[in-house]
Amino acid sequence: MRSIKIDPITRLEGHxxxxxxxxxxxxxxxxxxxxxxxxxxxxxxVGRPIEExxxxxxxxxxxxxxxxxxxxxxxxxxxxxxxxxxxxxxxxEMYYQAHYIHSHIAHFYALAAPDFVxxxxxxxxxxxxxxxxxxxxxxxxxQVIKARAMAQDIQTILGGRSTHVVWCIPGGxxxxxxxxxxxxIRPMADQLYxxxxxxxxxxxxxxxxxxxxxxxxxxxxxxxxxxxxGLVDDNNAPNFYDGKVRVVDYEGNEIxxxxxxxxxxxxxxxxxxxxxxxxxxxxxxxxKGFVEGIDTSLYCATPLSRLNVADRMATPRAQEAxxxxxxxxxxxxxxxxxxxxxxxxxxxxxNAEVLKRYVNDPEITGPEYRxxxxxxxxxxxxxxxxxxxxxxHHYTCDEKGICTSANLIVGTTNNNAPIxxxxxxxxxxxxxxxxxxxxxxxxxxxxxxxxxxxxxxxxTHTLPGQMxxxxxxxxxxxxxxxxxxxxx
Amino acid sequence: MIERxxxxxxxxxxxxxxxxxxxxxxxLMARLGLPEGIRRGPGGILPGxxxxxxxxxxxxxxxxxxDGFDRLVVLDSIATRDxxxxxxxxxxxxxxxxxxxxSSVHDANFATALELGRRxxxxxxxxxxxxxxxxxxxxxxTFDTAMSPSMEARYGEFSAAIFADLAGVxxxxxxxxxxx
Numbered sequence: 053m054r055s056i057k058i059d060p061i062t063r064l065e066g067h068x069x070x071x072x073x074x075x076x077x078x079x080x081x082x083x084x085x086x087x088x089x090x091x092x093x094x095x096x097x098v099g100r101p102i103e104e105x106x107x108x109x110x111x112x113x114x115x116x117x118x119x120x121x122x123x124x125x126x127x128x129x130x131x132x133x134x135x136x137x138x139x140x141x142x143x144x145e146m147y148y149q150a151h152y153i154h155s156h157i158a159h160f161y162a163l164a165a166p167d168f169v170x171x172x173x174x175x176x177x178x179x180x181x182x183x184x185x186x187x188x189x190x191x192x193x194x195q196v197i198k199a200r201a202m203a204q205d206i207q208t209i210l211g212g213r214s215t216h217v218v219w220c221i222p223g224g225x226x227x228x229x230x231x232x233x234x235x236x237i238r239p240m241a242d243q244l245y246x247x248x249x250x251x252x253x254x255x256x257x258x259x260x261x262x263x264x265x266x267x268x269x270x271x272x273x274x275x276x277x278x279x280x281x282g283l284v285d286d287n288n289a290p291n292f293y294d295g296k297v298r299v300v301d302y303e304g305n306e307i308x309x310x311x312x313x314x315x316x317x318x319x320x321x322x323x324x325x326x327x328x329x330x331x332x333x334x335x336x337x338x339x340k341g342f343v344e345g346i347d348t349s350l351y352c353a354t355p356l357s358r359l360n361v362a363d364r365m366a367t368p369r370a371q372e373a374x375x376x377x378x379x380x381x382x383x384x385x386x387x388x389x390x391x392x393x394x395x396x397x398x399x400x401x402x403n404a405e406v407l408k409r410y411v412n413d414p415e416i417t418g419p420e421y422r423x424x425x426x427x428x429x430x431x432x433x434x435x436x437x438x439x440x441x442x443x444x445h446h447y448t449c450d451e452k453g454i455c456t457s458a459n460l461i462v463g464t465t466n467n468n469a470p471i472x473x474x475x476x477x478x479x480x481x482x483x484x485x486x487x488x489x490x491x492x493x494x495x496x497x498x499x500x501x502x503x504x505x506x507x508x509x510x511x512t513h514t515l516p517g518q519m520x521x522x523x524x525x526x527x528x529x530x531x532x533x534x535x536x537x538x539x540x
Numbered sequence: 541m542i543e544r545x546x547x548x549x550x551x552x553x554x555x556x557x558x559x560x561x562x563x564x565x566x567x568l569m570a571r572l573g574l575p576e577g578i579r580r581g582p583g584g585i586l587p588g589x590x591x592x593x594x595x596x597x598x599x600x601x602x603x604x605x606x607d608g609f610d611r612l613v614v615l616d617s618i619a620t621r622d623x624x625x626x627x628x629x630x631x632x633x634x635x636x637x638x639x640x641x642x643s644s645v646h647d648a649n650f651a652t653a654l655e656l657g658r659r660x661x662x663x664x665x666x667x668x669x670x671x672x673x674x675x676x677x678x679x680x681x682t683f684d685t686a687m688s689p690s691m692e693a694r695y696g697e698f699s700a701a702i703f704a705d706l707a708g709v710x711x712x713x714x715x716x717x718x719x720x
Contacts, residue, residue, distance in 0.1 A: 096554065096683035111554050111596060158600055182656055190659060197660045201604055213577065214605065215595055 078485040080476070094458045102131050102449040105458070107218050109445070112462075118151040118207070118217055119438035119463070120445070122293060125220030126312075127445040130432020131453070132222045132425035139421045140224035145293040146410040147210045147219070148436070149403040152292060153244055154203035155439045156400045159505050160251060161196050164393040167499055168259045172268075173492035188254070199247040202240040206407070209233050224422030231417050241411045245404040252373055252397045259394075260380065269390040270381070273481035274500055276474050277302050277344035279334070279351040280385055281466065282358030283437045284309075289366035290358045290402065292437040299334065299351060300361040302385050307334065312435040315444055319461065322469075331469045332461060342473050350473075353441035353466035354504055355395035360385035365398070367405035373398040389474060392503045428453050438463035440505050467504045474500045542669070543587045546578065546609040548595040548602075550616040556684045557625070557677035557691050561615040564673070564699055565593035568615070571703065584608055603653040607662045611669040613706065618674035625678040626694030628702060633670035673702050 075081045093112060097105055106124040110117035122144060129136055162181040170183040185193035204214065211219040212227050219225050229237075259265045268274070284298045285291040297315065299307040310318050321330035322339045333339050337349035344350075351357070359378075365371040377394055378384040410416055434445045441463030448457045464471075478500040482493050549565025551558040569576065569591050576593060579586045585608040592605070606612050618629060633654060657664050675698055678688040687695065 093554075093683055108554065111552050117596075162600065182652060182659075185656065185659065193656065194660045197604070197657065197662065200600065201607070204601075204604060215592060 074483070078483070078487075080480040080483050094460060097455050097458050100455050102128055102447060102453045102455045103222050105445075105447065105455065106220050107216075109460075110216050110218075112460075116151075116155060116438050116440065116463070118148065119436055119443050121217050121220055122148055123434040123436045123438075123443045123445040124447075125222075126294075126434025126436065127432040127447045128222050128434070130313075130434065131429060131447055131449050132432075133427045133429050134432070135223060135423050135425065137224055137420045137423055139228070139415060139418050141294070142410060142413065142416060143210065143225050143229060143421060144220060146407060146416070147207060147217075148293045149407040149410075150203045150206035150210070150244075152403045152439060153248065153400055153407070154200060154207065156396050156403070157196060157200050157203065157247075157251070159439070160255075160393060160396060163502060163505065164396075165258075167495070167502070168262075168265055168393070172496050172499060188258070192254070195247060195250070199244060202244055206237050206240055206244075209237055221422065223425045226422070228419060228421040229417050234411065234417055238411050241404070241407045245401075245408055248397070248400040248404040249369070252401060255394060255397055269388050272388075272390070273478045274389045274474060274503065275387045276352070276389060276470055276477070277346070277387060278348055278470050278473075279307060280357035280360040281351045281353040281442055282361040283435065283442065284362055285366060287366070288361075288363035290362045290399065290437070291366065292399075292403070294436070297435060297442060298361045300385060301346060302360075302387055303346065304385055308336070312433040312444070315433060315435065315446070315461075319444075321461070321465075327468075329465060329468050332466050333469070342469055344473065350469045351466065352389075352470045352504075353437075353463065354389075354392055355399050355439075356386060356389065356392045357441075358437060359395045359398060365402050367402050367409070369405055370398055370402035373401050389500070389503045392505070396505075440464050441466040464504065471501045471504055474503075542610045544585050544609045545589045545611040545613065546606055547574075547589065547591040547593075547613040548605075548615070549591075549593045550595050550614055552596055552680075553594060554683055554685060556679045556682045557687050558617055558680040559685070560617050560675045560677060560687060560691065560695075562594045563687075563695075564615040564675075564702065565591060567699060568703065568706075569593050578605075600653050600656075602650060603657040603662065603664065606664060607657065609663075610665055612665045612671065614670070614672045614674075615702070616672060616674045617677040617680060619677055619680070623676035625676050625688065625690045626698050627676045628698050629672075629674045629676075630702075630705060631672050631674075633665075633667035633672070671706075673706070675702075 073081045093109075097108060100108070106121050106128055109120040109124045112120050125144070161184060165184045166181065169187050174183070185196075207217070208214045210229060210233075211217040213219075219227065259269075279299055279301045281297060281299050283291050283295040285295045288298065296309050296311055297318070298309045299318070301307055308318055316335075318335055319332050320335035320339070321332050323330055331339075332351075333349040334351060335349075337347070340347070340349050342350075359365075359374060362374075365374045377391070377398055378386065381388060381391055381394075428449065428451060430450070431448045432446075436443050442461075443463050444459075444461040446457075446459040447455060449455050475497060479497050482496055483489055487493075547565060547568060549562035551561040553559040553562050568574075572589070572591075574589060574591045576591065578590045578592065579588075590609075595602070595605070620629075633651065654664060654667070654670070675691075678690055686692070
């Protein structure tokens with residue numbers, strides 16, 4: 053038995069490692085995706101005033117701080133009785149659209165595009181965002197930077213500061229939107245809408261026009277027969293800020309649909325001894341192991357899952373993109389995990405359309421953006437769709453509003469089991485006896501989990517700011533080869 | 541001509557020693573009497589020294605934050621092999637780039653993002669004007685707002701040394717700061 057260890061994984065936040073165990077013939081015997089994740093955050097917040105939590109949880113992750121901020125604020129709202137003026141909800145949702153666009157742009161252009169624009173087997177020295185810009189042109193690169201800046205500007209204008217938002221407070225938000233601020237946002241919202249359509253077209257031009265890529269997406273080993281989870285509104289259209297959690301099996305049948313307060317009846321977490329990260333599953337089906345199939349209790353919570361559980365999109369142009377996507381993919385729900393990248397772009401169109409809708413909402417600059425809570429009910433659950441999956445914050449507090457417990461199920465955690473499974477599946481398909489294990493092959497294994505945009509970030513930033521990568525190949529208990537990148 | 545300087549404290553204030561850069565930046569902000577945040581006028585960022593004492597950003601997002609500045613000072617933590625907690629290093633992005641060039645550019649890391657931003661026409665500090673002060677840390681894995689005792693014991697020493705070095709490196713900046 054020999055093992056290949058890729059540690060840590062490149063181009064995702066935080067730290068993780070893959071261990072691939074080969075049998076004596078060189079075929080993949082097993083594969084583990086391990087997360088030495090930081091635990092203890094839930095304990096750290098116990099004993100603190102509950103209203104502080106939305107400000108603290110933004111430090112869980114430097115990648116999606118606003119998702120934690122929003123989910124936490126909703127949970128805290130619940131602890132204080134749940135009263136929220138309609139304008140506060142609108143402003144929060146408006147902010148969240150800009151946050152989504154900001155994140156999805158980065159994922160598509162910096163993380164996904166290198167594999168498709170540059171090619172999965174191109175030189176790793178150019179398989180990055182600079183390589184993408186080289187291919188698609190400096191002008192487009194400039195547009196990416198500009199669009200990111202606009203999405204950030206909108207968040208800054210709404211939330212009042214550029215980093216570590218502290219805007220959502222119990223009962224609403226700490227500042228409203230002035231007419232002057234709205235007029236600054238208006239042209240940016242229009243330009244972001246154009247940019248999301250441009251990105252969608254770029255995907256079609258670059259990826260869909262390449263039969264090899266389409267074949268890789270549809271017929272490659274990157275498929276999984278597990279179920280889908282996502283937040284939906286009353287019309288079963290995706291809603292990223294609020295709504296009910298809908299779970300649909302991979303044949304399109306609804307398994308369950310529940311409000312945030314019922315999450316613990318529907319989701320439980322399994323523990324394995326070899327990783328710190330838990331494995332959520334559908335509680336009413338029970339833990340059945342790392343298995344695919346219609347009876348499995350495993351699900352994905354990803355951009356593609358969100359579209360898979362939706363009957364429609366919430367906005368017209370996104371609806372067109374949604375219909376086109378599933379028509380080309382040939383099935384809804386779609387099980388081809390690399391279609392995540394396309395789904396992300398469809399979502400971004402809805403984000404931009406909802407943003408524009410709020411810009412044109414005559415009530416958006418109103419004064420009623422907060423009510424002061426008058427009572428403490430002691431418990432609240434907040435669920436939002438983080439970019440990387442359904443994010444749940446569940447808090448309890450005592451009669452003085454001091455936190456007594458916190459439970460978090462973060463976006464990527466939902467996908468922990470599917471990530472394990474697809475990584476193994478792809479490794480088994482690509483690493484075969486007698487075939488040299490090359491960097492492009494290992495990159496294609498990484499593509500399996502990069503599709504999930506996994507994020508294991510807690511410390512958010514360490515110098516030198518680049519993930520080291522080590523592949524150690526063992527045979528017969530001996531290290532026979534060590535491949536190192538970014539280890540200085 | 542350095543007209544606009546941004547000082548950032550990097551890290552996570554809730555992960556024990558990872559917050560050292562933020563604490564240094566907070567102290568520096570108080571010492572210089574600087575207001576928090578980036579100040580903008582009708583023509584963009586105002587000349588002078590600006591400080592973001594808590595910044596847990598990396599890659600593209602960090603580059604977007606420093607667009608428009610001529611000089612960046614980063615106060616951060618670092619853990620090197622055999623590093624002694626409380627020791628500190630000073631280097632510029634030139635060194636960072638050398639490090640990057642030893643291996644493949646495989647991520648939208650800070651060096652890549654700097655290069656990308658420049659190619660896209662962003663106004664970013666030259667590598668020699670990206671000044672990094674990084675303090676060796678002991679523990680960045682425990683959720684805590686206090687630093688490790690070994691770090692705490694040496695804080696006065698290394699913070700004074702870093703500020704003294706910074707004063708030597710950035711006399712003009714500090715004069716500007718004093719004028720605010």
